[in-house]
Amino acid sequence: MRCITLTPVISQTIKCRAAVAWEAAKPLTIEDIEVAPPQAHEVRIKILYTGVCHTDYYTLSGKDSEGVFPVIFGHEGGGVVESVGEHVTNVAPGDHVIPLYTAECRECKFCKSGKTNLCGKVRATQGRGLMPDETSRFTCKGQQLFHYMGCSTFSEYTGTYSSFPVPKDLVRPVLNDCIISFSLPVKSPVVADVSVVKINPKAKLDSAALLGCGITTGFGAATRTAKVEEGSTVGRRECGCVGFGLVAIFGMGGVGLSVAQGARLNKASRIIAIDTNPKKEKLSREMGATDFVNPLDHSNTPIQQVLIDMTDGGLDYTFDCTGNVQVMRAALEACHKGWGQSIIIGVAAAGQEISTRPFQLVTGRVWKGSAFGGVKGRTELPGLVEDYMEGKIKIDELITHRFNLDDINLAFDAMHGGDCIRSVISFQ
Numbered sequence: 001m002r003c004i005t006l007t008p009v010i011s012q013t014i015k016c017r018a019a020v021a022w023e024a025a026k027p028l029t030i031e032d033i034e035v036a037p038p039q040a041h042e043v044r045i046k047i048l049y050t051g052v053c054h055t056d057y058y059t060l061s062g063k064d065s066e067g068v069f070p071v072i073f074g075h076e077g078g079g080v081v082e083s084v085g086e087h088v089t090n091v092a093p094g095d096h097v098i099p100l101y102t103a104e105c106r107e108c109k110f111c112k113s114g115k116t117n118l119c120g121k122v123r124a125t126q127g128r129g130l131m132p133d134e135t136s137r138f139t140c141k142g143q144q145l146f147h148y149m150g151c152s153t154f155s156e157y158t159g160t161y162s163s164f165p166v167p168k169d170l171v172r173p174v175l176n177d178c179i180i181s182f183s184l185p186v187k188s189p190v191v192a193d194v195s196v197v198k199i200n201p202k203a204k205l206d207s208a209a210l211l212g213c214g215i216t217t218g219f220g221a222a223t224r225t226a227k228v229e230e231g232s233t234v235g236r237r238e239c240g241c242v243g244f245g246l247v248a249i250f251g252m253g254g255v256g257l258s259v260a261q262g263a264r265l266n267k268a269s270r271i272i273a274i275d276t277n278p279k280k281e282k283l284s285r286e287m288g289a290t291d292f293v294n295p296l297d298h299s300n301t302p303i304q305q306v307l308i309d310m311t312d313g314g315l316d317y318t319f320d321c322t323g324n325v326q327v328m329r330a331a332l333e334a335c336h337k338g339w340g341q342s343i344i345i346g347v348a349a350a351g352q353e354i355s356t357r358p359f360q361l362v363t364g365r366v367w368k369g370s371a372f373g374g375v376k377g378r379t380e381l382p383g384l385v386e387d388y389m390e391g392k393i394k395i396d397e398l399i400t401h402r403f404n405l406d407d408i409n410l411a412f413d414a415m416h417g418g419d420c421i422r423s424v425i426s427f428q
């Protein structure tokens with residue numbers, strides 16, 4: 001029998017400021033809120049920076065079937081652990097961390113499958129805006145506020161779920177003043193954190209925060225979900241393209257630009273960026289695109305046909321980064337017969353459905369989806385932060401706007417201005 005001593009941190013309710021969405025499709029308001037101390041297996045984080053993702057706007061718009069109000073949005077943040085609840089072992093106060101909307105408990109059937117980065121541990125309560133004990137840590141003016149995607153990074157302080165509970169039969173707590181000793185048999189499982197990951201404190205946190213969603217999603221979709229192959233002479237086509245590394249990306253926002261980065265890293269032979277906004281061409285090329293196509297310049301020809309003609313039969317990989325179901329169809333149909341894969345990344349509004357002729361699939365095209373780029377947050381995100389620090393993943397270049405919390409609504413306005421890739425909100 002081995003004895004591990006855990007010292008609980010006695011923390012108090014914190015009063016701080018947060019951007020609150022009281023109802024759908026209305027501007028956020030900056031409020032004084034209360035954040036309760038972290039409970040067992042939970043972490044309270046002082047958020048220093050947060051990005052604003054298209055998905056925050058989507059849920060605010062009221063089109064998300066899981067949307068609940070009043071809520072504190074934000075899921076692309078970076079901060080420092082302020083305090084931890086009992087049984088939290090993998091992060092400690094002072095650690096630089098990124099909250100994870102895709103948890104990784106390493107214990108559930110999803111985590112153990114080796115087939116997916118989705119985790120079943122906290123997803124159900126997370127989708128209902130609650131912590132795993134079915135309650136919220138946020139209040140404002142006496143009213144409970146909901147959490148968002150397990151992160152709620154539009155708050156100076158936020159709570160996130162951290163640890164896999166210690167199985168009750170393995171724990172014998174002994175109360176001795178403020179010290180609680182837990183006796184764990186030597187073969188007891190390691191207590192694992194699930195929705196937060198510690199990162200290199202030397203990383204610039206304003207940029208690293210964006211690895212909490214958009215950048216990782218796009219980069220991972222290319223490198224993990226599609227596993228884009230290096231162009232090789234094996235699949236050389238009449239168009240002169242070197243196969244099988246032909247990629248097309250629909251929608252060159254923060255996500256699409258990051259798909260381009262992943263495809264370039266994997267040595268794709270041709271990367272075609274498609275966007276209705278011509279302002280996206282310059283940055284698309286800087287992130288790896290070899291071609292830029294504006295569908296509005298081809299109004300008489302379906303975009304899938306334009307692409308098939310450009311590539312002697314279609315793409316090896318296509319990615320939807322728009323959330324538009326018509327675009328998703330075009331992306332599938334632009335794939336090469338026999339092997340082309342189309343990856344859906346974009347999030348479509350409640351009630352929207354995709355369709356195509358089954359013949360498209362019968363003849364070998366594959367439709368896949370990707371959440372958080374197929375990346376396992378706790379295992380892989382620290383490495384992606386290192387990739388950023390070594391210059392392998394570009395993030396600074398994608399930050400086009402910066403605001404203080406008071407001006408967070410301007411970040412949502414900027415999203416529709418045509419020249420915004422990512423806004424970063426600073427809490428300092």
Ligand SMILES: NC(=O)C1=CN([C@@H]2O[C@H](COP(=O)(O)OP(=O)(O)OC[C@H]3O[C@@H](n4cnc5c(N)ncnc54)[C@H](OP(=O)(O)O)[C@@H]3O)[C@@H](O)[C@H]2O)C=CC1
Pocket residue numbers: 053054055058213214217250251252253254255256274275276277280295321322323324327344345346347348370371372373415416418420421
């Ligand atoms: N699966 C996942 O894990 C994740 C999914 N998402 C989803 O991915 C999508 C992209 O996110 P993000 O990059 O932040 O969004 P952005 O809005 O920044 O980027 C989308 C881009 O697509 C362009 N676009 C719109 N319609 C078309 C069209 N018909 N053809 C080509 N381009 C078009 C937009 O142009 P314009 O600006 O002119 O409208 C914009 O440049 C969203 O749906 C988001 O919710 C995001 C993160 C994670």
Ligand SMILES: N[C@@H](CCC(=O)N[C@@H](CSC=O)C(=O)NCC(=O)O)C(=O)O
Pocket residue numbers: 053055056064065066067102118123213347348350371372
């Ligand atoms: N509540 C939404 C879910 C939309 C969705 O697909 N979200 C992505 C992440 S989007 C990040 O910006 C995701 O990870 N999906 C997997 C999951 O388990 O949610 C809806 O119902 O539309």
Ligand SMILES: [Zn+2]
Pocket residue numbers: 053054055056075076213214
């Ligand atoms: Zn997001």
Ligand SMILES: [Zn+2]
Pocket residue numbers: 103104105106107108109110111112118119120121
């Ligand atoms: Zn799990």
